[in-house]
Amino acid sequence: MKKLFPSYVRVPLIFAFVFGALEYFIDSGDRPAFIKFPMVALFLVVFLFLLVAIEIVVSAVDRVTYHMLTDEQRKQLEEAQSVSFADSKWVQNLMKKMTRSKSIEQEADVMLDHDYDGIKELDNVLPPWWVNLFYATIIFGVIYLVRFHVMDEYTQAQEYDQEVAAANIEIEKNKLNSPKEEITFDKVTLLTDAESLAKGKEIYTNACAACHKADGGGIVGPNLTDDHWINGGGIKNVFKLIAEGSKNNPTMVGWAKTLGTKEVQKVASYVLSLQGTKPAGAKAAEGEKWVEEAAPSTDAATVTDSTKVAVK
Numbered sequence: 647m648k649k650l651f652p653s654y655v656r657v658p659l660i661f662a663f664v665f666g667a668l669e670y671f672i673d674s675g676d677r678p679a680f681i682k683f684p685m686v687a688l689f690l691v692v693f694l695f696l697l698v699a700i701e702i703v704v705s706a707v708d709r710v711t712y713h714m715l716t717d718e719q720r721k722q723l724e725e726a727q728s729v730s731f732a733d734s735k736w737v738q739n740l741m742k743k744m745t746r747s748k749s750i751e752q753e754a755d756v757m758l759d760h761d762y763d764g765i766k767e768l769d770n771v772l773p774p775w776w777v778n779l780f781y782a783t784i785i786f787g788v789i790y791l792v793r794f795h796v797m798d799e800y801t802q803a804q805e806y807d808q809e810v811a812a813a814n815i816e817i818e819k820n821k822l823n824s825p826k827e828e829i830t831f832d833k834v835t836l837l838t839d840a841e842s843l844a845k846g847k848e849i850y851t852n853a854c855a856a857c858h859k860a861d862g863g864g865i866v867g868p869n870l871t872d873d874h875w876i877n878g879g880g881i882k883n884v885f886k887l888i889a890e891g892s893k894n895n896p897t898m899v900g901w902a903k904t905l906g907t908k909e910v911q912k913v914a915s916y917v918l919s920l921q922g923t924k925p926a927g928a929k930a931a932e933g934e935k936w937v938e939e940a941a942p943s944t945d946a947a948t949v950t951d952s953t954k955v956a957v958k
């Protein structure tokens with residue numbers, strides 16, 4: 647019989663199977679078992695080494711025996727090896743056992759004497775694979791009946807409740823691991839601590855500087871360092887615009903999904919910390935001048951749009 651797989655398929659296949667089994671059965675938390683437990687990695691290396699060694703030894707033995715065979719025996723061996731897997735004796739026997747089908751020559755033995763316009767009927771036995779499957783379902787049915795209808799072990803409703811309870815525990819655990827407080831428009835405040843501003847600056851440099859320039863002077867996007875705002879100034883408006891993007895200009899996309907609202911708060915605070923820095927080569931001011939409501943301007947004349955001030 648031909649070998650089912652060549653060795654360069656067999657070795658990786660066996661190795662992958664053992665590797666998968668180890669990862670499945672060893673509880674190693676969030677990291678793969680072979681990283682968390684060095685012994686597992688060691689075992690895998692030794693196992694792979696042995697697999698390859700066995701293959702080499704077996705094929706060497708094969709080659710040596712082949713040389714010792716007589717011509718007659720070699721011919722027999724080659725004949726045996728030329729038979730494919732499906733034609734092999736073992737598979738043929740198995741098929742016969744599972745189906746108990748009669749060969750065409752023996753059909754006369756099971757022929758019934760019914761004859762419908764020349765269509766004849768054979769009285770074959772039921773194929774054992776099917777009959778055994780049928781018996782298995784009966785056994786399954788009896789066990790099921792006794793467990794759930796006689797002994798009332800548990801109901802589907804209880805099973806459901808248990809799973810929901812287990813899932814709720816998982817949810818609580820996840821909440822503890824990553825306290826993900828969302829910042830909203832109403833809650834957002836200007837951050838002034840150095841750590842938050844440093845984080846904000848880092849995000850700004852990576853994500854925003856391409857359009858707003860590293861110093862905030864503006865390129866594609868407007869100047870962020872002056873006191874004029876297209877979409878309204880102050881932490882709330884700036885936060886909202888960075889989180890949701892600009893409705894006037896789709897080039898400025900919303901960042902809440904990518905960064906998370908906490909990070910948007912930091913970068914918004916950083917942007918506002920650039921106010922009045924007057925970088926060289928900055929773009930001209932765009933939009934309306936913004937005056938904080940909380941700090942009323944002493945110079946009323948600078949308020950160009952009084953409605954903007956009131957509407958926050």
Ligand code: HEC
Pocket residue numbers: 849850853854855856857858866867868870874875876877878884887888892893894895897898899901913914917932933
């Ligand atoms: C692809 C280019 C681009 C990127 C990247 C970009 N912006 Fe903008 N941004 C713009 C444009 C264009 C506008 C003008 C929107 C408008 O006219 O409403 C704008 C507007 C703004 C405004 C409002 C300005 C005003 O006057 O109302 C703020 C604040 C802002 N961006 C902050 C950021 C921050 C923070 C980032 C990084 C997280 C960022 N932008 C990334 C292009 C960009």
